[in-house]
Amino acid sequence: MKYRKLGNTNIEVSEIAFGAEFLVERPYEDTLELIKACEANGINFVDCWMSEPDVRSHLGRAINPNRDNWVIQGHIGSTWQDNQYVRTRDMDKVIPAFEDFMERFQIDTLDFGMIHYVDQIEDYENIMNGPFIDYVRKLKSDGTIAHIGLSTHNPEIGILAAENPEIELLMFSINPAYDMFGAMDDIEEYRKEDAFDNDFSSVNPQRAEIYDLCEKNGTALTVMKGFAGGNLLADETSPFGIALTPVQCIHYALEQKGVSSIFVGVKTVDELMESLKYCNAGDDEKDYAEVLKNAPLHSFKGQCTYCGHCQPCSSGIDIAMVNKLFDLAKNQDEVPASVNEHYHNLKYNANDCIACGECELRCPFEVYIVDVMLDAQDLFGF
Template sequence: MKYRDLGDTGIKVSEIAFGAEFLVERPYEDTEDLIKACEANGINFVDCWMSEPDVRSHLGKAIKGHRENWIIQGHIGSTWQNNQYVRTREMDKVIPAFEDFMERFQIDTLDFGMIHYVDQLDDYNEIMNGPFIEYVRKLKEDGTIEHIGLSTHNPDIGLLAAQNPEIELLMFSINPAYDMFGSMGDIEEYRKEDAYDGQMFGLNPQRAELYETCANNGTALTVMKGFAGGNLLDSETSPFGVALTPVQCIHYCLEQKGVSSIFVGVKTVDELEESLKYCDATESEKEYVETLKNAPKHSFEGQCTYCGHCAPCASEIDISMVNKLFDLAKNRDEVPASVMEHYNNLKYNATDCIACGDCEPRCPFNVHIVDVMLDAQDLFGF
């Protein structure tokens, strides 16, 4: 198992982490077996967003006595009401639910108190300007939580969080399918049968901006839904018309800028071992490029994913950044002022391209980079 820095927190976590969401309505023995398997394989990071009481109690019991082996993400705003999960910002529900989490986990201090599931701007603003964030701040001041995090599926909210110094960790849904989308205010949009009917190609530049912002600001970035709910693992349900392996999905996520760790949602040790194959996988087993490049649907062929493999440039142009700014601006009526400012601040831009073409053979998705540089010159005016 390899370990990565968790943003600027000073914490190191395993690249593969344990997402416990599938432990609902399963016996304690399953939780114990998974915790032991995680520890035996070097996994030291667990996320529990579920409010179902037994899941919390089982995890707390399984970890007790070796708490020091684990970095724990626990969610604030995930509650259990009338025998079902409810996301809420009502403080008379939020506070008892979090206290229940701490009691069932049998811990005095939680590593990351996660502001739970914020996908709408109104919700974010209400949280950050009301009693919810005051409660979270008080938890940190008292030492009940060490760090503040936030989970979202919306890149707009993610960017706000990544630019907020109070938010030290962002948990975000990353996979090749979701990464084709821009802003969405509802996770269910990704699951609709017609969601992938349009023309979508490669990594959406808005998401690329989020990942880079996390990397630049030292905001820890952890991954949920890396397998798109399992849809990417089956050619019948994959929006690409071809199946990816768990190893390929994990590698895709860990290659994105800023990413520290991916939570794999598993319910058995056998399922966990499928993900752990990543640790010993060969480069060819990890490689997803050819699969996505030649996919019968939504091929990434010819689309920049801002991976930076095109470097170095003879003119010292940050090619991936120029590509990203071009993609952010090309479909607008006019270039957004923020994008133009960022382009203007580049030390070297598209006008410095000498069209040598040395970068193009290095591009895994066969992007015609010289043509993009010429188009960027036209778009940005110089």
């Protein structure tokens, strides 16, 4: 197992982490078996957004003997009402639900207190300008939580969080399919049968901007929904018409800039071991580019996916980054100031391209990279 630092914190976590969402209505013995398997294989990071009381109690009990070895993400705003999960900003519900979390996990300090599931701009603004954030700040000042985090599926919220120095960790849904979507304020949009029927043939640059911002600002970035709810793992449900392996999905997530760790949701130890194959996988097993290149649906031919296979550049250009910034700017009435600044702060940019074409020979998606560099020169100037 390899470990990565979480943003500007001094905390190191396993690249593969445990997402406990499938422990609902399961006996304690199942939780204990999975936690022991995690510990035996070097996993030291767990996320619990579930409010179901037994899940919290079982996890707390299983982790307690080795608590000092674990880093825990716990969610504020996830509540249990009338025997079901409810996301809420009602402080009369939020506070006792979080106190319940701490009690059931048998901890005095939570490593990351996550502002739970923020997918609407209005919700984000209300949180950041009201009693919810006041409560979170108090938890941190009291030492009840060590760091503040936020979870979202919406790239617009992700950008706001990555730009907010108060948010130390962003939990975001990352996989090859979701990365083609624009901003959505409802995760259910991803699950609709016709969700991928349009021309989703390149990575949404807005999502790519999140990864760059997190790396630049030192905002820790952790990954959820790496398998798209399991849809990417079967030909029948993959939006590409062809399955990816857990290893390929994990590699895709961990390749994105700023990413520290990916939470894998598993039901059994056998499923966990399928994900852990990543630790010893070779480059061929990890490579998702060839799968996407030959996918029968939604071809990526001619579209940059920022995979980095084009590197190294003989002129030292970060080709994927230039492509991202160009994609962010090309459809705007004028180049956004932040994108323009980022481009001109690159050590080497499109103006340094010598048109050798070596990158094009390596690109699995047959992108005419030299043409992109020429277009970027025209767009951004000198």
